[in-house]
Amino acid sequence: MTLIQIARKSLLNRKATTFLTVLSIAFSVSLLLGIERVRSGARKSFESTVSGVDLIVGARSGPVNLLLYSVFRIGNATNNISHQSFEEFRKHEKVKWAIPISLGDSHKGFRVIGTNQNYFLRYKYAGDQKLTFKKGKPFKELFDVVVGADVSEKLQYKVSDKITLSHGSGDVSFQDHADKPFTIVGILNRTGTPVDKSVHISLEAIKALHVDWQDGAPPRPGKEISPERTLKMDLKPSDVTAFFVKLSSRISVFNVQREINGYEAEALMAILPGVTLRDLWETIGIVEKALLIVSIFVFVVSIVGMVISLLSTLSERRREMAILRSIGAKKRFVFSVLIIETCILTVSGILIGISTLYLGLVLFRPILESKMGLTLGLLSPTFNDFVYVGSIFIGSLLASVIPAWRAYKNSLADGLIVKS
């Protein structure tokens, strides 16, 4: 009791250094835990970009590449696959449902996704979340379009606005599909996934856009087919870029994967999204490691700062220790005072750091989540948080042995009388 009181009052007697030390520990705690939050949040929202899908199927290339273009809408497919292959596997006895996607066009830098109604019905992200409409409904007519949250926000679109699509995925496209305007019929709620940045039309619409194109080149003048005529044509899609597969039973996932990979009519590739997502995260995980290393450095610096500040006070505290010894304090009391002081500094630092972090989370989470699409996860502490806080505590306790030992040695050398 006396020990804690002495440590506490002695610290308060050195307000400025104590304050700075606690502040630097608090800062490193918030940084470490904050980075852990962002890291696990980023990983979680990354891994929950698509869920409820057992297999993703596309033309044979690299699994990461397939994942990137089908889920993240980054890069392009080397090849499309035939619509017939899609139909074949959609009707496969072990397949519950399949969602086709067809890429290749864009709208003001946003990717255009050709798909079908199943997309709005079945697509899931972040565990069990389904796509929901902020305004409007899924596309029904040929020239209907449904836009993601980012698209509508950035371009200030509302339902029944008319937009035109461009060929290719570049920001600046030289080849417009200006002859066939689309009408926005639906705006999706924010998901924090690439869906927000997507423009959705039907597979038939994709076909319609290119119905008068030949070999990837726009129609020669005079050969254009007007939207009115297009509506009356047979627009059965000829190919898709990839499709998402949900099986009736997960048990058969490897069987079906093998079957798709060995499909004879066409070179297909099926990937397990979870596995590939994890692989992809590992490759981009270097950023995560760099962040972690930076915050560990900040922590080490704050511990070193604490040790230095304690050491620097020791010479002026020799008399304090001699007084305590003279009234009967044991040798190890001097050692304990320093250890307890470190505990007080560290625990206050940890508590302040955690409070600041949570306050920040509560205040800024909505902004971070809506504006940056970064899910910071639950407010409740994670296992990693305990590991970090525990290591911080143990680390500083170990470091505190240095000043404690110094004080102990000083006190032994001084005895009761300190030379002035």
Added chain:
Amino acid sequence: METLLRISNLKFGWPGSETPLLDIDSFEVKLKERVFLQGPSGSGKSTLLNLIGGVLIPQEGRIECLKVDLAKLDSEARDRFRGNHMGFIFQMFNLLPYFSAIENVTLPCKFSKKKSERVLGQNSSLEDEANRLLFELKISPKVLKGKTVTQLSVGQQQRVATARALMGRPELIIADEPTSALDANIRNSFLKLLFEECKKFGTTLIFVSHDQSLGEKFDRVVSLKDINKAVPPDQQEEEFGL
């Protein structure tokens, strides 16, 4: 009269020095005696007090205090013994700056059950006794009000330190140059108060100073060089012609 302290055949040298600093055949202090131990700076007075306090142990010989051989106790027991039976006053900066005067005075009772029991046997609380001691040493609550102990004058600080040394009525008070930082007139009144309190409680006092003029007020004056056979460090230097 009963003996409080008996030192016999003591030899002590600081580690690293070849010759002993102290070599004392016999030195005794009687119960309730007020002894003035005199000697020039660096002659080993403070070292001797460290030995009596049980913070240092002699390489040879015995230090008996209240019939207890300090060298036979382990280090924790010596610390406890010091806490229970002794009170110290030093030259300067006697007080813990982060405690109030009252807290400083009551602190010894937090480290010694014996002192605490002795105080609580006579008083309702430790603070009562601290206030009483401070009052007797002419430190009124008014003086202390709104001040940290470091804001008190040196003379006031020394009196608060004396109250702390007296707290819990230890048998022995050891004062190491307590008046050296005080002005001459304050020095005399300080000594008077210290003597009064020691007399009232029957406390033994070992008072160390290099200032010979104070000696006449004490029961006995002892010069360290008379009891110490070892050659003092500065004279060693002369012998070597340094």
